[in-house]
Amino acid sequence: MDDLTETYCLIDDFYKAIEPQLNARLLTDGKRHRSRKCSLSLPELMTLVVLFHQIRYRQFKSFYLNHVCQHLRAEFSQLPTYQRCVELLPRCAIALAALFEALTGKCSGVSIADSTPIAVCENLRISSHRVFQGMAARGKSSTGWFFGFKLHRVINHLGELLGVKLTPGNVDDRKPLCHFAERLFGKLYADKGYIAKWLTAFLKDLGIDFVTKVKKNRKPVALTPFDEAMLRQRSLVETVIDELKNLCQIEHTRHRSPINFTVNLLAGLIAYCLMPNKPRLSLQDIRRLSKPPKLIPN
Secondary structure: OOOHHHHHHHHHHHHHHHHHHHHOOOOOOOOOOOOOOOOOOOOHHHHHHHHHHHOOOOHHHHHHHHHHHHHOOOOOOOOOHHHHHHHHHHHHHHHHHHHHHHOOOOOOEEEEEEEEEEEOHHHOOOHHHHHHHHOOOOEOOOOOEEEEEEEEEEEEEEOEEEEEEEEEOOOOOHHHHHHHHOOEEEEEEOHHHHOOOOHHHHHHOOOOEEEEOOOOOOOOOOOOHHHHHHHHHHHHHHHHHHHHHHOOOOOOOOOHHHHHHHHHHHHHHHHHOOOOOOOOOHHHHHHHHOOOOOOOOO
């Protein structure tokens, strides 16, 4: 319960700081805006959707009916019905996006870029899918074909998210990488799917050293031992993907509206940012492994 109180206080303090800016940006068409209060305040609603991802429930309905309504009545005294709660979820989308931006990590000079598919329906139901028609697209990843989106992200060696970008599933991985360039410096590592001369030149102009593996049909490129050791640390990226998908539940195929998909994704990303123990790399160990062994004379 201490974690729940800390999460609510964090969200409530943040919302109070940005509430005037949010109200100033509301589209009112020259008319007076009606801000009707509901039984759940916006910070309480944000806390619930983040808590859903923190305690590893698979379905929001079972979480709300079996956990919130049964065990959190003292903390949330005026809980609406489940149907009404789902109707209120779109209200917190913008605030969740602002909170995620505030919780992203800082570049440490060692960054890793990657993307992961976010499927929105099973492949057998692609032809009949209508919820994300005109938004999602068919794409192919290392695990096969899917229908949905791609989540492009950059992390530092501490496992912190430096930024994310959501695109249709058929977008080239290299294009969204320019979106993160302004917040990066030092070295940026990526896999072979990001190889492009124009991208390397673009990042070089910004002072970023872009390092990737070389394809078999290309000429070998001389890399420092530290760069070679970092390119072998694929486990960090895969562990972050695993925690985002399997622990924070950012991917499932039961969405009924695009806005609730957005709320679910943002809440899962925030739940990951609030995790106390993230997967990380020890740069000291990598530097030690990248050095050639010392020869001891007989």
